[in-house]
Amino acid sequence: MKIFIDPGHGGSNPGAIGVNGVAEAEVNLDVSLRLGELLAGRGYDIEYSRVANNAVSLQGRADMANAWGADYYVSIHCNSNPDPSIGGTETFYYREGTTAQRFAETVNTALVNQINLRNIGTFARNLAVLRLTKMPAILVELAFLSNPSEAYLLSTSEFRQNCAVGIFNGIVQFTS
Numbered sequence: 001m002k003i004f005i006d007p008g009h010g011g012s013n014p015g016a017i018g019v020n021g022v023a024e025a026e027v028n029l030d031v032s033l034r035l036g037e038l039l040a041g042r043g044y045d046i047e048y049s050r051v052a053n054n055a056v057s058l059q060g061r062a063d064m065a066n067a068w069g070a071d072y073y074v075s076i077h078c079n080s081n082p083d084p085s086i087g088g089t090e091t092f093y094y095r096e097g098t099t100a101q102r103f104a105e106t107v108n109t110a111l112v113n114q115i116n117l118r119n120i121g122t123f124a125r126n127l128a129v130l131r132l133t134k135m136p137a138i139l140v141e142l143a144f145l146s147n148p149s150e151a152y153l154l155s156t157s158e159f160r161q162n163c164a165v166g167i168f169n170g171i172v173q174f175t176s
């Protein structure tokens with residue numbers, strides 16, 4: 001089973017910056033590498049869109065996953081909102097009624113169960129990495145960097161590991 005892990009943003013695009021100064025790209029990469037380690041330890045084949053703080057285009061990310069022949073695509077992100085009181089976890093997929101929707105629901109539930117944040121839900125979104133990939137693809141929004149308590153959590157090694165474990169649990173549940 002081939003899982004393509006996409007740590008969102010990177011390089012000149014740090015993504016959201018937390019109220020505590022933490023860059024989304026840094027969190028995304030750390031959680032993604034932890035997730036890949038867990039999956040590889042379980043016998044999954046893993047490929048990443050990036051393994052350092054470098055920029056990769058959205059088309060490039062999808063092209064890499066498609067060329068590699070991934071079975072599933074998981075993009076890792078952190079959320080942000082002008083209202084700092086908003087928090088929680090949500091996961092996106094491209095089309096309703098698809099394997100990707102069921103994959104998103106499974107992973108989102110497992111992640112929320114692991115990290116105990118509000119379950120915002122799963123939603124169809126026309127995002128490039130979801131639309132351009134040929135395999136079931138999801139984009140996971142771990143938590144909100146704009147929310148002070150969630151930004152603090154996202155800055156800790158323990159929470160990042162719990163995020164990786166939650167996504168791992170969902171992937172294993174869905175693909176077993």
